Amino acid sequence: MLSILGTDDMTPEQATSRYFKVFIPAICVYAAGTAGLTWVVENADLSTGLTYSLALAPLLAIVCAVWAHWRIANEIDQFLRLIQIRGTLFGFAPVMVVASGWGTLEMLADAPRLPVFWLLPTFWIAQSAATAVISKRQGVF
Amino acid sequence: MKNCLKALRAARKWSQSDLGDQLGVSRQTINPIEATRYDPSLPLAFKIVRLFGRPMEDIFDDEAELKD
Numbered sequence: 001m002l003s004i005l006g007t008d009d010m011t012p013e014q015a016t017s018r019y020f021k022v023f024i025p026a027i028c029v030y031a032a033g034t035a036g037l038t039w040v041v042e043n044a045d046l047s048t049g050l051t052y053s054l055a056l057a058p059l060l061a062i063v064c065a066v067w068a069h070w071r072i073a074n075e076i077d078q079f080l081r082l083i084q085i086r087g088t089l090f091g092f093a094p095v096m097v098v099a100s101g102w103g104t105l106e107m108l109a110d111a112p113r114l115p116v117f118w119l120l121p122t123f124w125i126a127q128s129a130a131t132a133v134i135s136k137r138q139g140v141f
Numbered sequence: 142m143k144n145c146l147k148a149l150r151a152a153r154k155w156s157q158s159d160l161g162d163q164l165g166v167s168r169q170t171i172n173p174i175e176a177t178r179y180d181p182s183l184p185l186a187f188k189i190v191r192l193f194g195r196p197m198e199d200i201f202d203d204e205a206e207l208k209d
Contacts, residue, residue, distance in 0.1 A: 012167045076167070077166040078170065078182050079167070079170035079173060079179055080167060138169075138173055138178065139169070139173065
């Protein structure tokens with residue numbers, strides 16, 4: 001059955017192909033949008049409201065990327081899904097440790113502010129690396 | 142969990158992909174089940190049992206787990 005959350009009538013290869021067709025453009029749009037907006041905000045005299053609105057626009061691309069991730073997790077079979085879930089947990093680990101650990105230092109010890117913007121790239125990089133390593137160890141490829 | 146899936150598959154001259162196709166899972170899932178690195182879900186175990194026409198305890202051996 002075809003659904004926005006994925007279909008169970010799909011091979012892992014088809015699901016992976018569909019995933020990258022959404023994920024890669026979404027990440028490119030996010031990166032280009034963020035870079036472009038940074039330039040605009042630094043070089044144009046925008047109102048605070050407009051700056052907030054524009055700054056949130058690239059998040060639409062992230063929503064698409066997360067949806068693609070959700071969809072592939074529904075479309076692949078149980079063992080491959082387990083690998084994806086383990087990879088995602090590995091991705092969350094550094095984000096949670098840094099956000100909580102450094103956040104506590106910021107709150108209680110006046111530590112320098114950490115740009116939270118980098119938490120998302122940290123998650124994707126850690127998640128991708130962990131999924132690749134787990135897949136390799138499990139003989140997926 | 143120990144199992145004789147590899148032997149059953151070999152007896153029918155099926156590849157891991159062939160077996161995966163019949164069970165509705167990928168070759169990548171058959172491989173760790175045969176290598177006892179991954180225990181199949183209950184629905185998948187029932188599919189395996191039905192496909193080979195053998196009782197569950199003939200294909201899967203949980204005695205090692207029960208001893209622990």
